[in-house]
Amino acid sequence: MISKTNTRYINVLRERFLQIIALLLLLGILGIALLNGCGSPSALQNQAEASYLKLETAITTARSAGVSEQQLAPVLLRKQLIIEQAPMTLFQTQVYHEYYHRSIEEYAQLQTEVQRILQQATIQAQRQALQDLQALQRSLEGAQQRGFPVNGLQEKLKRTQQQSLHAQLPREFAAISAEAQRTNKVLTLLPENRRLFQEVQGALSIMQKAHLNTEAIQKQYKSGQQLFARQDSPESILQVHRLLTTTLKQAKEQxxxxxxxxxTSSLQALETDINAFQHYGGDPEQYTRWLREDWKAVPTISTYEEYSSFAQKVQAHQQIVHQALLRQEGDYRLQQLSQDITTWASMHPWYNGYDGGLYDLNAGYMEQGVFSDLRHALADAQTDAELARALQDIKNAQFNHQLLKENYRDRTPFDQPHNTDKQALLYYGVEQKLVIVVSFTEQALRVYQQGRLLRAFYVATGRPELPSLPGFWPVLQRLSPTKFTSPYPPGSPYWYPDTPINYAIMYHQGGYFIHDTAWRGTYGPGSQFPHQDASRNQTSAGTGSHGCINLPVEDMQWLYQHTNQDTAIIIY
Structure with missing residues (x-):
C-alpha cells in the first residue's frame, strides 16, 4: 500500500509539472506574438509573396506573347531555386529576415529578366520573319521568271509584308515566319506540278490517238489548270498536286x-519514213537496225511506265529519221529541180534579135535567182518546222517551174485568163482572194479577184543576172511615193542614182518591188533582156530590172489602187 505521505508528494509533483507546461505555452504564445509584430518576418513574407506573384504574372504574359519555355528556362530554374532555399526553422528570426529580403530582390531581378527576354524574343522573331519574307519573295521572283503563275501568291506576300509592319509580339512574328516558310517549302512543288501536267497531257494524247473517251480526264485536267493559274496559298498548290496525282493515275490506267x-502504229510509221528516206537516195542501214531492235523489244513491255519509256525512244528515232527524210527529200528535189531547169533552158533558149544572144527564160529559178535561196534554206534548217518549210519552198519552186513550162506552150493572149494561173490559184489556196500573177515567159501581170480576171498588163522583170524571184509571196510593204537608193556602189554596172517612185509594192525582202518606171518605154516579151527601148534611154531601160517588176506609171497606179496589204502574189 502507498502511504498518505507518498500520495501527497506525487500530487505536488504533478501540480508543478502542469505549471511548467503552462509557462512554456505562455512563452510560446508570446514568441509567436513577437514574430507577428510590425517589421517581423511575416510582413517580409507578404512582400516576398507579392513579388513572386508579379514574377508569375510577367512569366504568364511572356508565354502568351509567344516566348518559348526554352527562352524562359533560366528564369524558371532560378525561381525554383529561390523557393527551395526557404529556411525550415521557426525561431531564427534573422534567417527569415535575410531570406525574404533576398527573395524580394531576386524576384524583382527575375521580372526585369523576363522583360529583357520578351524584348529579345520579339527582336529575334521580327528578324526571322523579315528573313523568311525576303526568302519567299526571292523564290516567287524566281518562279515567275520560270513561267509559273504566282501572281496570287505575290499579292498575298504583299499583304503579309504589310501585316508584319503592325506586328508587335513574338507569336505574331512567329506566325508570319511559319506561313512564309511553309509557302516557300510548298513552292518546290511547282515544277513537280508542271511535270504532272505534262504527264497527264501525254496520257491524254495516247487516249486520243486510241479514240478513247477522255471527257472525265479532260475535265479534271482543266480544273487543275484553273487552280494552277490562280493559286494564292500553300493549300492551293497542294490541292493542284493532289488533283493531278489522282488524275494521272486514272489516265495511266486507261x-x-x-x-x-x-x-505498233508508231513502229509502222517509222518504217514508212525509213523506206521513204531510202527512196530519195538515203542509206537506211543505221535506221533499219534501230527498227529491228525496237520491234524485238515490244513483247517484253507490259507496264505503262515501260510503254511510256519505249514510246519516247521510238519517238526519238522517228524524229531523227523524219528530219533526215526531210533533208534527203529536199536534196533529192533540188537535184531534180536543177536538172529540170538546166534541161529546159538548153532546149528553149530565147533568141535575142537585138544582140544575137541566147538567153534563159527561166533565169529566176537558177543559182542567181531563187535556187541559191532554196539551197541555203535547206542547208541552214535545224528544226522540223524549218526543214518542212524549206522542203515546201522547193516543192513550190518545182510547181512554179512546171507552170512556166506549160505556159510557154500556151498561146492564150496575155490579157485573157490562163490555165496555169488557175492551177496556181488552186495550188496555193487563194481562189477566193485578190491575187497578182506574173508570168516570166509572157512578161505579163494579171490581177484576179475570187478567180475572175480583172486586168492584165505587160511588164518588164529582172535581167538574166539579176532576175525577179519566182514563188508565192505576200505583200510586205506598200509605199506611195518613195525613193529608191542603189544598194550597189558607184562604178558598179548595176549602180543607179536615187530614183523617185510613185507606187511600190514589196514582194520579197532585199528590195524586190513591183513598181512604176517612168523612164522605161518597152514592156512585154523579151523586155527583160537587152533591147532597144522605146524611151531611147538605153542606160536605164535598155535591159531588164534589178529584180523588180516594172510597169508603166498609169498601169502601176491602177494596180496600187486596186490591191491591198492582203493581196497574194504568185510569180512563175
Missing part, C-alpha cells in the same frame, strides 16, 4: 489499254 496498238 491509256495502258491503248499503248500496245499505238506502239
Amino acid at each position: 491509256a495502258l489499254q491503248a499503248l500496245p496498238s499505238l506502239t
Whole structure:
C-alpha cells in the first residue's frame, strides 16, 4: 500500500509539472506574438509573396506573347531555386529576415529578366520573319521568271509584308515566319506540278490517238489548270498536286489499254519514213537496225511506265529519221529541180534579135535567182518546222517551174485568163482572194479577184543576172511615193542614182518591188533582156530590172489602187 505521505508528494509533483507546461505555452504564445509584430518576418513574407506573384504574372504574359519555355528556362530554374532555399526553422528570426529580403530582390531581378527576354524574343522573331519574307519573295521572283503563275501568291506576300509592319509580339512574328516558310517549302512543288501536267497531257494524247473517251480526264485536267493559274496559298498548290496525282493515275490506267496498238502504229510509221528516206537516195542501214531492235523489244513491255519509256525512244528515232527524210527529200528535189531547169533552158533558149544572144527564160529559178535561196534554206534548217518549210519552198519552186513550162506552150493572149494561173490559184489556196500573177515567159501581170480576171498588163522583170524571184509571196510593204537608193556602189554596172517612185509594192525582202518606171518605154516579151527601148534611154531601160517588176506609171497606179496589204502574189 502507498502511504498518505507518498500520495501527497506525487500530487505536488504533478501540480508543478502542469505549471511548467503552462509557462512554456505562455512563452510560446508570446514568441509567436513577437514574430507577428510590425517589421517581423511575416510582413517580409507578404512582400516576398507579392513579388513572386508579379514574377508569375510577367512569366504568364511572356508565354502568351509567344516566348518559348526554352527562352524562359533560366528564369524558371532560378525561381525554383529561390523557393527551395526557404529556411525550415521557426525561431531564427534573422534567417527569415535575410531570406525574404533576398527573395524580394531576386524576384524583382527575375521580372526585369523576363522583360529583357520578351524584348529579345520579339527582336529575334521580327528578324526571322523579315528573313523568311525576303526568302519567299526571292523564290516567287524566281518562279515567275520560270513561267509559273504566282501572281496570287505575290499579292498575298504583299499583304503579309504589310501585316508584319503592325506586328508587335513574338507569336505574331512567329506566325508570319511559319506561313512564309511553309509557302516557300510548298513552292518546290511547282515544277513537280508542271511535270504532272505534262504527264497527264501525254496520257491524254495516247487516249486520243486510241479514240478513247477522255471527257472525265479532260475535265479534271482543266480544273487543275484553273487552280494552277490562280493559286494564292500553300493549300492551293497542294490541292493542284493532289488533283493531278489522282488524275494521272486514272489516265495511266486507261491509256495502258491503248499503248500496245499505238506502239505498233508508231513502229509502222517509222518504217514508212525509213523506206521513204531510202527512196530519195538515203542509206537506211543505221535506221533499219534501230527498227529491228525496237520491234524485238515490244513483247517484253507490259507496264505503262515501260510503254511510256519505249514510246519516247521510238519517238526519238522517228524524229531523227523524219528530219533526215526531210533533208534527203529536199536534196533529192533540188537535184531534180536543177536538172529540170538546166534541161529546159538548153532546149528553149530565147533568141535575142537585138544582140544575137541566147538567153534563159527561166533565169529566176537558177543559182542567181531563187535556187541559191532554196539551197541555203535547206542547208541552214535545224528544226522540223524549218526543214518542212524549206522542203515546201522547193516543192513550190518545182510547181512554179512546171507552170512556166506549160505556159510557154500556151498561146492564150496575155490579157485573157490562163490555165496555169488557175492551177496556181488552186495550188496555193487563194481562189477566193485578190491575187497578182506574173508570168516570166509572157512578161505579163494579171490581177484576179475570187478567180475572175480583172486586168492584165505587160511588164518588164529582172535581167538574166539579176532576175525577179519566182514563188508565192505576200505583200510586205506598200509605199506611195518613195525613193529608191542603189544598194550597189558607184562604178558598179548595176549602180543607179536615187530614183523617185510613185507606187511600190514589196514582194520579197532585199528590195524586190513591183513598181512604176517612168523612164522605161518597152514592156512585154523579151523586155527583160537587152533591147532597144522605146524611151531611147538605153542606160536605164535598155535591159531588164534589178529584180523588180516594172510597169508603166498609169498601169502601176491602177494596180496600187486596186490591191491591198492582203493581196497574194504568185510569180512563175
